[in-house]
Amino acid sequence: MNDLMVIAPILLPLMTLILCLGLEMSGKRTGMVSLISVGVTLAVATGLVMRVASGGTLTMAVGGWQPPFGIVIVADLLAALMVWISAFVVLAVMVYGVKGRGHGHQSGHAQVLIQGLLLGVNGSFLTGDLFNLYVWFEVMLISSFVLMVREKGIKQLGGGLIYVILNLLASAMFLCGAGMLYGELGTLNFADMAVKLSAVDDPAFVNTTGSLLFVAFAAKAGLFPFFFWLPASYHRADPALSALFAGLLTKVGVYALLRTFSLVFTDANGFSSDIILYISMATMIVGVLGAVAQYNVRRLLAFHIISQIGYMVAGIAIGTPLALASVIFYTLHHIAVKTCLFLVGGVLEMRTGSPDIRTHGGFYKTDPWLAVGFLIPALSLGGIPPLSGFWAKLNLMQAGVDTKEWLFIGVGLGVGILTLFSMVKIWNESFWKDAPEGMERNSLWPGKPYAAIFGFCCLTLVFSFYGKFVFGLCEDAADALHDPRVYIESVMGGEDK
Numbered sequence: 001m002n003d004l005m006v007i008a009p010i011l012l013p014l015m016t017l018i019l020c021l022g023l024e025m026s027g028k029r030t031g032m033v034s035l036i037s038v039g040v041t042l043a044v045a046t047g048l049v050m051r052v053a054s055g056g057t058l059t060m061a062v063g064g065w066q067p068p069f070g071i072v073i074v075a076d077l078l079a080a081l082m083v084w085i086s087a088f089v090v091l092a093v094m095v096y097g098v099k100g101r102g103h104g105h106q107s108g109h110a111q112v113l114i115q116g117l118l119l120g121v122n123g124s125f126l127t128g129d130l131f132n133l134y135v136w137f138e139v140m141l142i143s144s145f146v147l148m149v150r151e152k153g154i155k156q157l158g159g160g161l162i163y164v165i166l167n168l169l170a171s172a173m174f175l176c177g178a179g180m181l182y183g184e185l186g187t188l189n190f191a192d193m194a195v196k197l198s199a200v201d202d203p204a205f206v207n208t209t210g211s212l213l214f215v216a217f218a219a220k221a222g223l224f225p226f227f228f229w230l231p232a233s234y235h236r237a238d239p240a241l242s243a244l245f246a247g248l249l250t251k252v253g254v255y256a257l258l259r260t261f262s263l264v265f266t267d268a269n270g271f272s273s274d275i276i277l278y279i280s281m282a283t284m285i286v287g288v289l290g291a292v293a294q295y296n297v298r299r300l301l302a303f304h305i306i307s308q309i310g311y312m313v314a315g316i317a318i319g320t321p322l323a324l325a326s327v328i329f330y331t332l333h334h335i336a337v338k339t340c341l342f343l344v345g346g347v348l349e350m351r352t353g354s355p356d357i358r359t360h361g362g363f364y365k366t367d368p369w370l371a372v373g374f375l376i377p378a379l380s381l382g383g384i385p386p387l388s389g390f391w392a393k394l395n396l397m398q399a400g401v402d403t404k405e406w407l408f409i410g411v412g413l414g415v416g417i418l419t420l421f422s423m424v425k426i427w428n429e430s431f432w433k434d435a436p437e438g439m440e441r442n443s444l445w446p447g448k449p450y451a452a453i454f455g456f457c458c459l460t461l462v463f464s465f466y467g468k469f470v471f472g473l474c475e476d477a478a479d480a481l482h483d484p485r486v487y488i489e490s491v492m493g494g495e496d497k
Contacts, residue, residue: 005051006060006075008044009083010126012037013119020112034111035094038118042087049080053473057480057490059128067491068192072128074491077477078328082125082255085335088459089247090118096240096343096452116143117244124252128491130178130188133256134171137220141167144249148237163233166226170219177212180205191491193264194484203270210265214276217260221253223313224283227306231290234305235298235355239346242298246305247339251331254312258327261316262481277317281411284310288418296355297345297430300422301338304381307415308334314408315396323399324478329471330392333463337377337389340456344374347449348430357426362435371431373453378427380460382420388463391471 016037020030052058052075062071075083094114120140127133145164182188184205185196200206219226230250234242265271287307294300312334315327347370348363349355364371380387393416400409463470480486 003060005044005048006058006073006126007062009041009048009087009122010073010119012041012044013115013122017112017115017119020115024109024112030111031094034115035091037115038087038091038094041118041122042084042091045080045084045087048075049077049084049473052077052080053476057487059491059493067128068187068189071132072189072491073126074128074190074487075126076480076487076490077473078255078258078481079125081328081332081473081477082251083122085332086118086121086125086248088455089244089335089339090114092339092452092455093240093244093247093343095455096243096346096449110147113143113147114244116140117147117248119143121248121252125255128190130181130190130193130260134174134178137174137252138171140249140252141171144245147241148233148245162229166219166229170216170226173212173219174216177209177216180209180212184209189491190259190263191488194266194269194488195492197264197269200270203272206265206270207272210261210271213260213265214257217253217256218279218313219253220250221257221313222250222283222306222309224279224286224306224310227283227286230306231299231302234302235296239298239342239349243339243342243346246301246342247335250305250309251335254309254316254327254331257313258316258324258481262319262324263484263487266484267319273317273319277314277405277408280310280312280314280317281408282310283307283313284411284415288415288422291422292418292425294422295357295429297348297357297426298342298355300357300426301341301345304419304422305338307419308338308381310415311393311396311412314412315399318399318403318405318408319482320399320402321475321478321482322395322402324481325471325475326392326395326399328474328477329388329463329467330396332470332474333380333388333392333460336456336459336463337380340373340377340453340460341381343449343453343456344370344377347453357429359436360430361433362431364431366435369450370453373450373457374427374431376457376460378423380464382423383416384420386464388460388467391464391467395471 016034020034023030057076060073061067062073117140120136120143123136124133127136148163178188181193185193187193187196197206222230234245261273284307287303287310290303291300294303312327312330315323348360352360380389383389383393397409397412
């Protein structure tokens, strides 16, 4: 039963992908099949979180081959939480609606690709070895690239090519680092690498391989200076798909950094992580300055992804239990609010026919529910109490105070102020000011987009007002990250848990 619970978040998207492909080839609609499958995945992920939170890490040795020789699937609390939030995001985006060539049409091949994306994301979270992390990254890359360019426009293709080229270069760096590690250690199992690397008395080797993997994951997460693909590509996709990308893709890179640099490449194993904090601060500054300069609503929000990723990676660099717990909570919070804001941005674009917020106006009066759907995640992203963004930043700042990282605290506070400023800019331009004379409002959007938006608003409020419970789960996950022996003993115990 435990084996089925661990592998189900991978098997369900895989089986649904095959089923949707078959249905599409026979000319049948696949939207409902895909939606039901994601709903079941969310239910399974909820059970997985409850099981892991109460009973500890679950592992499964695929084919009965025990680690480090076989493929191992590992569901600790961090992985379970990420699988859960991913299923929630995909379900909400599918409710919102992925358009085909005509508005409101659920394209079958889009469902196949969305299931492929969810398969790659869940596989990345649950894998217990570095090589299979690479494999799942590529599954995710292929699905997301095709989704990004499926409208066949020149702008979509250009943005997609930037995205895929940089990610392919990152994959090459990934393979170089993985190859060097396998050549020296004879294993790519995370737990086994953590044990064997601690016995390697070669700081140059440890720092070289660690740097290669860091660059690969940093590019996928959108860290400075590898971020430029993100604002060039996300806003060009279908609004629902850009929200899906905004919520999930960079967070897989953050997860990979969190897993690898708390388990394998640590100070105890000879890796020097000092530069990571400075890279994260540069990411925060560049991202928020880019956002302040934008008037294209989804491009503005894409730059904010960059700045917020900087906060998360700064917590990884600080590395204390509080910092790691704050990173996990920050990631969950950011997935919810950023996906919601992209969905709102999509509605604004479709209602006005323009992504430029200077051409918007009056939505506070004409569509107050949309205004509420924007305000909740926007204020949370800006760190206004008592919303979840405030608690995420407060705990991260506290971790900075504990370690006397005063420069990070100053940068974090300044970036927070500019983040709030850019959210106010969207509010003033799109919602508060009067609508331009003669502006016609498109009424293509039915109630389903609003259901998805308010689903994320409710999730944000849960993170805000039940933050103590959610942060408690994050602390438990962070304790396991801070003490790698917990993960290593769970994986290398010799039996499926």
